[in-house]
Amino acid sequence: MGISLKEVSYSYNPKRKGTKYALKNVSLEINERDEMIAIIGESGSGKSTLVSLFNALKIPTLGEANVMGITIKKIRKRKENYNSIRKHVGLVFQFSDYQLFEETVLNDVMFAPMNFGYKKEEAKEIAIKALNLVGIDESFYEKSPFQLSGGEKKIVSIAGILAMEPDILVFDEPTAGLDPETKKKMIELFRVLNRDLHKTVVFITHDMNIVMEYAKRVIVVADRTIKYDGTKEELFLNHLDIVKDAHIDYPDTFIISKMINEKLNKNINQLLESKEELLEELLKDE
Amino acid sequence: MNNFVLGQYVPGNSYLHKLDPRAKIISTIVLMVAIFFFKNVYAILVSLALIIILLLTARLSIIKAIKGLKPLLILSLFVFIFQLLFNRQGDIIYNTKLYFSLTSISAILLITIIYFISLKYLKLKFLWLLVYLSLIFISLKYLSFVELFNPFDLNIYKEGLNTSLFVFFRLITIVFISTLLTLTTKPTDLTLAIEWLFRPLKIFKINPEEIALIITIALRYIPTILDEAYKIMDAQAARGADFKNGSLIKRIKQLVSLLVPMFVISFERSDELADAMLSRNFVPGKPKTRYHILKWNYKDTVALVIVTLFLGGAICLYILP
Ligand SMILES: Nc1ncnc2c1ncn2[C@@H]1O[C@H](COP(=O)(O)OP(=O)(O)OP(=O)(O)O)[C@@H](O)[C@H]1O
Ligand SMILES: [Mg+2]
Numbered sequence: 060m061g062i063s064l065k066e067v068s069y070s071y072n073p074k075r076k077g078t079k080y081a082l083k084n085v086s087l088e089i090n091e092r093d094e095m096i097a098i099i100g101e102s103g104s105g106k107s108t109l110v111s112l113f114n115a116l117k118i119p120t121l122g123e124a125n126v127m128g129i130t131i132k133k134i135r136k137r138k139e140n141y142n143s144i145r146k147h148v149g150l151v152f153q154f155s156d157y158q159l160f161e162e163t164v165l166n167d168v169m170f171a172p173m174n175f176g177y178k179k180e181e182a183k184e185i186a187i188k189a190l191n192l193v194g195i196d197e198s199f200y201e202k203s204p205f206q207l208s209g210g211e212k213k214i215v216s217i218a219g220i221l222a223m224e225p226d227i228l229v230f231d232e233p234t235a236g237l238d239p240e241t242k243k244k245m246i247e248l249f250r251v252l253n254r255d256l257h258k259t260v261v262f263i264t265h266d267m268n269i270v271m272e273y274a275k276r277v278i279v280v281a282d283r284t285i286k287y288d289g290t291k292e293e294l295f296l297n298h299l300d301i302v303k304d305a306h307i308d309y310p311d312t313f314i315i316s317k318m319i320n321e322k323l324n325k326n327i328n329q330l331l332e333s334k335e336e337l338l339e340e341l342l343k344d345e
Numbered sequence: 346m347n348n349f350v351l352g353q354y355v356p357g358n359s360y361l362h363k364l365d366p367r368a369k370i371i372s373t374i375v376l377m378v379a380i381f382f383f384k385n386v387y388a389i390l391v392s393l394a395l396i397i398i399l400l401l402t403a404r405l406s407i408i409k410a411i412k413g414l415k416p417l418l419i420l421s422l423f424v425f426i427f428q429l430l431f432n433r434q435g436d437i438i439y440n441t442k443l444y445f446s447l448t449s450i451s452a453i454l455l456i457t458i459i460y461f462i463s464l465k466y467l468k469l470k471f472l473w474l475l476v477y478l479s480l481i482f483i484s485l486k487y488l489s490f491v492e493l494f495n496p497f498d499l500n501i502y503k504e505g506l507n508t509s510l511f512v513f514f515r516l517i518t519i520v521f522i523s524t525l526l527t528l529t530t531k532p533t534d535l536t537l538a539i540e541w542l543f544r545p546l547k548i549f550k551i552n553p554e555e556i557a558l559i560i561t562i563a564l565r566y567i568p569t570i571l572d573e574a575y576k577i578m579d580a581q582a583a584r585g586a587d588f589k590n591g592s593l594i595k596r597i598k599q600l601v602s603l604l605v606p607m608f609v610i611s612f613e614r615s616d617e618l619a620d621a622m623l624s625r626n627f628v629p630g631k632p633k634t635r636y637h638i639l640k641w642n643y644k645d646t647v648a649l650v651i652v653t654l655f656l657g658g659a660i661c662l663y664i665l666p
Contacts, residue, residue, distance in 0.1 A: 160606035174585035
């Protein structure tokens, strides 16, 4: 169960001759519970394409995906019904403009529960719960999603997926464009979902500090394929070539501890998850 | 999506490509007018043949041209059948009895069911429709066992057949002519030409540049808006909307739920576009430097002379008894 891709390639215009694949020969396994995965890689490397394979929004051009026991494959016959996949795997789009479409914020968040057969009142309850979780208060409910600021749109679109109560939550750059405090709140919310509700959370980000602090597993996408899939420690310790080739930043803690080690001739662990831990380590060392 | 009406342009180097778009637009209009002066089907067939020769000598694919017919095929088929059945002038050239019997009606039901089921799996839908209609005709004609009503006398009259062929081919010829234009002319050139042709409207204080701008933006945004529709469908699918199953009413509801955000988003986009243009110093109505300048060539004059002669010929045929 969970998500599994087997040698999947994806092209946006497969019929054209000499087509370029946005993703080539990708294989991976994601459990349906308890994972906290960061997907990183430079712009245009194929991250968004990869995650839209997770809930069958895109169908592999080559190879096959299997999500929650349902096989997703390009067949010429009738299109399969992938609705049950969407209930299990919630995907928050990179561009919230594309995700919001209802007339009011509340209606938009209610869209998913209504589709899964809840009555209007129940759907409203679920929606309000989700909006509370992300910290959107009542004064927003009747606004049009298109009147919101960029960051507010992002938060509402996250609520729209939380309201679906999926097992696996996939966020495409959830923190881009958020102020530092809201950013922190969102990512803490993901941690709660993962730790307390045992959900699998997958997020795409360009922020290595978030990766270092929150992710358990890291997937590096570069050159249209997966270049690395494993722990963050292993990546930053033993695969610096990949980090360099994929144009990935180092986390602040990594850089600072490295500088301290070099300049002050110390031997501090470079793979600390947060600045607080780094400080602790330093004090211990004194 | 790529076959969309005005996005049909196929880059190329033929003499049709090289003609000035103004000459092409005027010629297209002149040719279409000429076609309407023809009274018999032979003149139309000759024109159609000429158009096809033009297509071929310009190395354009006939298949593309036929694809341009697609939206009109069903319409022309029904015009054809309608004329055939209800135009009752001239001699009867074909007569048969159609039986509405238990056997023929059940056969039709069966064929209809098979037709609609198989429709989902087939590519050449139009051909299939033709097969379907002929199968219905065959059942009505031959399956007379256990009659329920009096048989229907089907008469086809000479005039009816003529008119229906005439209307059918005229429609095809007109579409081919316009396809010739859209296949060989870049949308940007088209708008430039339209702008030029609208210049006389300046007398009425209408700015041709604005009209051209409106057309350009509309052309530019058709694919974007389609794309937008697909994105919203994705967004709805990602949250469990079901497009493939469900009753007709459910699907209509889905469609409405797509249209509302489409409108909202289109208005949003138009605001954004206006801002984007203004912030790059666009002033409505102010003359601006052009990327392309249209050049009239002697070949364009030749083309115009030829089509005008053609129109003259058509008018002569019309007036002469
Ligand atoms: N709709 C599309 N049509 C054609 N090509 C596309 C489309 N969307 C993306 N691509 C191409 O696919 C490749 C991967 O795009 P993708 O959006 O997955 O990148 P990404 O890693 O998410 O980048 P970013 O960090 O900028 O979001 C890019 O080279 C892009 O040009
Ligand atoms: Mg992306």
